[in-house]
Amino acid sequence: MIYNGLKIDNTFAEAFNMKASRIIVTADNLKWAKHACDSFTGFATSVIACGVESGIERKLKKSETPDGRPGYSILLFSMSRSQLEKQLETRVGQCILTCPTTAVFSGIDGEDIIPLGKNIRYFGDGYQISKKIGGKRFWRIPVMDGEFLCEESTSRVSAIGGGNFLILSKNRKSCLEACEIAVKSIENQLNVITPFPGGVVRSGSKVGSKYKALIASTNDAFCPTLKSITGSTLANDANCVMEIVINGLSETDISIAIKKCIQSISKSKIKKDICSISAGNYGGKLGQYHFKLRKIMK
Amino acid sequence: MRPLVLQLKHKLSYRLDMSFLSDFNKLKSLTKLKNKKIIYGSKEMMLKELFNISGSNIQNIIIKKASSLMDNIGKNIEDLSIKVYGNVGYAFGAHMVNGELTLYGNTLDYTASGLKGGSIMIFGSVGKYFCGKPNASNEGIKDGLIYVKGNVGDNSIQRMRRGVVVIEGNIGDYACDEMISGTVIIKGIAGKCFGKNIKRGTLFVKDKKLTKNYIKSNNAKYNFIDFYLKTLFEIIGKKIIKNNSLIRFYGNKDVNNMSEVFLIKN
Numbered sequence: 001m002i003y004n005g006l007k008i009d010n011t012f013a014e015a016f017n018m019k020a021s022r023i024i025v026t027a028d029n030l031k032w033a034k035h036a037c038d039s040f041t042g043f044a045t046s047v048i049a050c051g052v053e054s055g056i057e058r059k060l061k062k063s064e065t066p067d068g069r070p071g072y073s074i075l076l077f078s079m080s081r082s083q084l085e086k087q088l089e090t091r092v093g094q095c096i097l098t099c100p101t102t103a104v105f106s107g108i109d110g111e112d113i114i115p116l117g118k119n120i121r122y123f124g125d126g127y128q129i130s131k132k133i134g135g136k137r138f139w140r141i142p143v144m145d146g147e148f149l150c151e152e153s154t155s156r157v158s159a160i161g162g163g164n165f166l167i168l169s170k171n172r173k174s175c176l177e178a179c180e181i182a183v184k185s186i187e188n189q190l191n192v193i194t195p196f197p198g199g200v201v202r203s204g205s206k207v208g209s210k211y212k213a214l215i216a217s218t219n220d221a222f223c224p225t226l227k228s229i230t231g232s233t234l235a236n237d238a239n240c241v242m243e244i245v246i247n248g249l250s251e252t253d254i255s256i257a258i259k260k261c262i263q264s265i266s267k268s269k270i271k272k273d274i275c276s277i278s279a280g281n282y283g284g285k286l287g288q289y290h291f292k293l294r295k296i297m298k
Numbered sequence: 299m300r301p302l303v304l305q306l307k308h309k310l311s312y313r314l315d316m317s318f319l320s321d322f323n324k325l326k327s328l329t330k331l332k333n334k335k336i337i338y339g340s341k342e343m344m345l346k347e348l349f350n351i352s353g354s355n356i357q358n359i360i361i362k363k364a365s366s367l368m369d370n371i372g373k374n375i376e377d378l379s380i381k382v383y384g385n386v387g388y389a390f391g392a393h394m395v396n397g398e399l400t401l402y403g404n405t406l407d408y409t410a411s412g413l414k415g416g417s418i419m420i421f422g423s424v425g426k427y428f429c430g431k432p433n434a435s436n437e438g439i440k441d442g443l444i445y446v447k448g449n450v451g452d453n454s455i456q457r458m459r460r461g462v463v464v465i466e467g468n469i470g471d472y473a474c475d476e477m478i479s480g481t482v483i484i485k486g487i488a489g490k491c492f493g494k495n496i497k498r499g500t501l502f503v504k505d506k507k508l509t510k511n512y513i514k515s516n517n518a519k520y521n522f523i524d525f526y527l528k529t530l531f532e533i534i535g536k537k538i539i540k541n542n543s544l545i546r547f548y549g550n551k552d553v554n555n556m557s558e559v560f561l562i563k564n
């Protein structure tokens with residue numbers, strides 16, 4: 001299939017059931033809200049070793065936040081409830097509580113409640129103050145710059161992790177440029193995040209390894225340097241492959257994001273260097289969701 | 299669906315216990331509601347004999363031309379919205395669990411006593427023992443939001459556990475007695491013995507004499523103020539206090555407590 005001059009391979013991305021939550025981080029200005037969010041979402045690229053996958057969902061205007069200050073919304077994805085709870089509390093405690101002027105609120109409603117500031121309040125050593133308004137409880141924890149305000153709990157919802165597509169390009173420069181264009185096109189899209197650095201993965205993985213201790217290893221089928229010695233599926237002119245991984249709250253959110261990304265590449269001048277758009281899967285047996293690229297781009 | 303409107307057919311001669319409103323959620327048909335038996339004076343009567351009833355939305359009730367002989371309006375209600383036009387009697391919104399109560403008139407004593415949740419908006423004045431402690435309980439209101447546009451009587455807000463009370467007018471003697479926690483905003487003048495044996499909680503007051511036992515705090519930034527006042531504005535629909543006009547007092551000199559007072563400057 002050729003979409004607006006861009007070759008779309010007949011393949012699909014394989015994605016998994018995950019658990020997700022959203023928090024809202026505000027601060028006196030965007031600079032400090034960003035510092036807190038960058039810290040919070042650091043080392044949260046893949047559940048393989050990080051516990052959660054997390055990223056900034058979008059920038060929020062003053063009118064969109066609970067306390068009328070600028071901020072960001074963050075999405076977190078995990079394979080289990082316990083891991084999500086643990087990582088959320090640890091990261092709020094170490095990255096947001098510590099960051100000057102910040103406050104943290106729940107950004108999602110659901111029936112499954114998980115703690116947000118419920119245990120972090122004990123940092124207040126008895127001087128913490130509870131406030132309940134509008135059916136929600138908040139904690140005021142005295143800190144050295146004044147007070148840290150956090151909502152007691154947030155919610156957990158079902159979500160999907162691992163939606164992806166691969167950009168196969170003639171060279172690394174154009175591949176990276178195409179990735180940047182794609183990631184920028186969804187940077188403020190609701191309900192999705194791209195958890196990897198800059199939204200891009202260069203070390204796509206396959207399940208398993210020749211080394212027993214490893215559960216994942218390099219995706220040799222897409223490594224251009226191994227083209228001549230492995231059963232590579234890469235075309236002759238494809239010399240660089242990069243992956244954009246998209247986690248979202250629903251199948252539709254991920255499909256829309258993939259479509260937007262590919263559309264944005266197809267509209268750019270860089271498309272002349274792109275060999276094709278492909279996707280990562282494990283043969284369709286592991287993941288519960290299949291995002292068929294050609295169906296999405298129809 | 300149009301809201302259910304109740305309007306008295308005749309002027310009341312005896313007190314009428316309106317706590318039957320909390321049963322409306324359980325009634326499945328309008329006919330059952332109209333035929334619901336209530337006690338009036340020494341007689342048992344059907345609801346339709348006492349009220350003109352129109353509309354069909356049982357969840358959304360309007361009481362027109364209410365009387366100060368009507369007691370217990372909104373008592374124990376859950377997930378109901380009730381608007382009342384006219385003065386009402388005792389125990390308005392007492393023990394309310396959830397829902398919305400709006401009153402365009404005045405109430406008598408025991409208003410919002412033992413409140414457990416929901417919101418009560420009173421565009422009038424309130425009698426004694428407002429937000430009081432029910433006889434069988436050690437705690438006063440446990441949650442919810444109450445707004446009073448007018449004045450409030452004596453012995454109000456006793457042993458408040460949680461929730462928000464906003465009073466635009468004055469409050470009588472012995473208010474906020476043994477307050478455990480929660481937030482109270484009083485924009486008028488308070489009577490004698492205010493906040494006796496208060497333990498915790500947050501008070502926003504305009505009456506400077508109420509801060510005399512407190513220690514003036516520094517000018518640190520309180521993130522919660524912006525948030526709290528914004529949320530209150532969204533719920534009440536009116537800016538109660540300007541957040542740049544507050545001086546904080548923390549810790550009472552007389553008793554070892556952790557209550558805080560924000561003095562509202564003009």
